Amino acid sequence: MTTTFKGFGTLRVFLVLSSLRIIDGNLFSGNHHVHPIQLDDSIQHFHKVFVDKEIWNEANNGIRAVMVSREDNPLSTSNTIPSCSSPSAKWLEEQTVSISNDDLNKFFDWTLYVLPFAYKLYIQDQDESQEYFGRYGQYTEEIRDIGDEAQDFWSYAGVDDVHLFGAHGSDLADLDKLIPTLELMFRGSYDSDYSVQEHATEIQALISRLPEGYNFPLLTFNAFATDDMEESEPSIIIGDGYFEFQKSISMDSEGPEYALTHEFSHHLQYAFGTVPTSNGLSDQYARKQELMADAFSAYFLAHNNGGDMTADEISNIHRVAYSVGDCDVGNDLHHGTPSERRCATVWGAQMADSNLGRHLNALELSYQFDSWFNDIDDIDAMCDPILSTASAASVSNTKQTLVVLQAVIAGIFLLALV
Numbered sequence: 001m002t003t004t005f006k007g008f009g010t011l012r013v014f015l016v017l018s019s020l021r022i023i024d025g026n027l028f029s030g031n032h033h034v035h036p037i038q039l040d041d042s043i044q045h046f047h048k049v050f051v052d053k054e055i056w057n058e059a060n061n062g063i064r065a066v067m068v069s070r071e072d073n074p075l076s077t078s079n080t081i082p083s084c085s086s087p088s089a090k091w092l093e094e095q096t097v098s099i100s101n102d103d104l105n106k107f108f109d110w111t112l113y114v115l116p117f118a119y120k121l122y123i124q125d126q127d128e129s130q131e132y133f134g135r136y137g138q139y140t141e142e143i144r145d146i147g148d149e150a151q152d153f154w155s156y157a158g159v160d161d162v163h164l165f166g167a168h169g170s171d172l173a174d175l176d177k178l179i180p181t182l183e184l185m186f187r188g189s190y191d192s193d194y195s196v197q198e199h200a201t202e203i204q205a206l207i208s209r210l211p212e213g214y215n216f217p218l219l220t221f222n223a224f225a226t227d228d229m230e231e232s233e234p235s236i237i238i239g240d241g242y243f244e245f246q247k248s249i250s251m252d253s254e255g256p257e258y259a260l261t262h263e264f265s266h267h268l269q270y271a272f273g274t275v276p277t278s279n280g281l282s283d284q285y286a287r288k289q290e291l292m293a294d295a296f297s298a299y300f301l302a303h304n305n306g307g308d309m310t311a312d313e314i315s316n317i318h319r320v321a322y323s324v325g326d327c328d329v330g331n332d333l334h335h336g337t338p339s340e341r342r343c344a345t346v347w348g349a350q351m352a353d354s355n356l357g358r359h360l361n362a363l364e365l366s367y368q369f370d371s372w373f374n375d376i377d378d379i380d381a382m383c384d385p386i387l388s389t390a391s392a393a394s395v396s397n398t399k400q401t402l403v404v405l406q407a408v409i410a411g412i413f414l415l416a417l418v
Contacts, residue, residue, distance in 0.1 A: 084327035134243045147162070170215070258297055258345075304357050340383075
């Protein structure tokens with residue numbers, strides 16, 4: 001049995017600059033080489049997908065933007081769209097302004113952005129009752145509530161008991177958590193000359209120099225769904241860094257609900273077999289899967305029997321989806337531009353509104369999405385009339401609300417005259 005990871009693309013990492021010192025796929029700390037080890041099949045797949053491939057590609061090209069802005073040998077932009085701008089990429093760059101090049105290199109060399117998720121998946125006891133979301137648990141109730149609603153809404157789809165976990169940089173402050181995680185990932189590299197304790201101490205010293213220390217958002221700037229794990233149930237993991245980003249753009253109300261329902265949508269894809277467990281997917285396939293998850297998320301959130309969001313709340317969902325888009329269209333796991341991500345949520349919300357409250361099953365919705373996706377050459381162009389329709393509907397709803405309010409006010413006024 002294997003482990004499959006699908007994320008919404010919040011931290012696509014491209015470790016391609018020579019300054020990052022990635023040699024033959026091995027990581028090293030100073031003069032001490034630190035190699036991922038080979039364990040059982042499940043852990044081997046973890047390294048292949050989560051460390052060696054997926055986590056470095058499942059994030060947004062923001063890290064690429066960070067490194068380009070800091071290096072004398074900037075990366076080629078031939079695979080990007082000149083007019084495309086990713087809000088998350090810009091924010092990621094801003095987070096690293098005060099970090100030295102040496103510390104930033106070590107941050108990537110030691111894959112610190114993987115450690116909190118590896119701990120959560122493979123070390124921590126899977127006790128969901130103790131989980132919290134956000135640095136201080138401020139999003140816990142919201143995440144649990146929307147998770148329960150999504151589970152009920154899609155109950156017929158064969159997605160049962162998806163467990164919810166939060167990833168926290170603060171876990172790395174505890175050596176009892178950090179050391180087992182390092183032993184899991186790099187055990188074959190430690191010996192009498194360089195112990196796991198020494199490595200852990202160096203990592204904690206580095207984190208102490210980062211802005212906000214263990215709360216540095218790049219430590220946990222990701223969210224993803226896992227499936228078919230041998231030692232734990234299907235799950236969704238959301239890092240604190242994602243919440244901090246959404247808070248920074250004033251989307252910390254709808255942002256958590258988008259993340260949870262997007263990742264839940266990947267579990268629907270697992271259930272009806274649209275997500276293979278192998279790597280090497282074409283950019284078109286990966287992009288389609290992510291846009292479909294965006295569409296399913298918005299469909300649920302807009303549906304009367306689902307999230308039942310207002311027009312203004314759905315408008316914010318469009319903004320959230322836009323914020324996590326990336327511009328690296330030439331990357332194999334490109335998830336969609338900001339405009340495309342927004343457009344997919346607009347389509348999904350429109351489907352919820354246009355079916356007169358009818359609850360489409362997941363397969364039917366996926367077929368309709370396939371038709372929409374395959375019949376258009378330019379999603380951005382197709383999205384313009386959809387957005388116009390959605391805006392008109394929003395204006396219509398606003399006018400209806402004003403009419404009702406005017407009637408209520410008039411009634412109150414008449415009562416006051418009696």
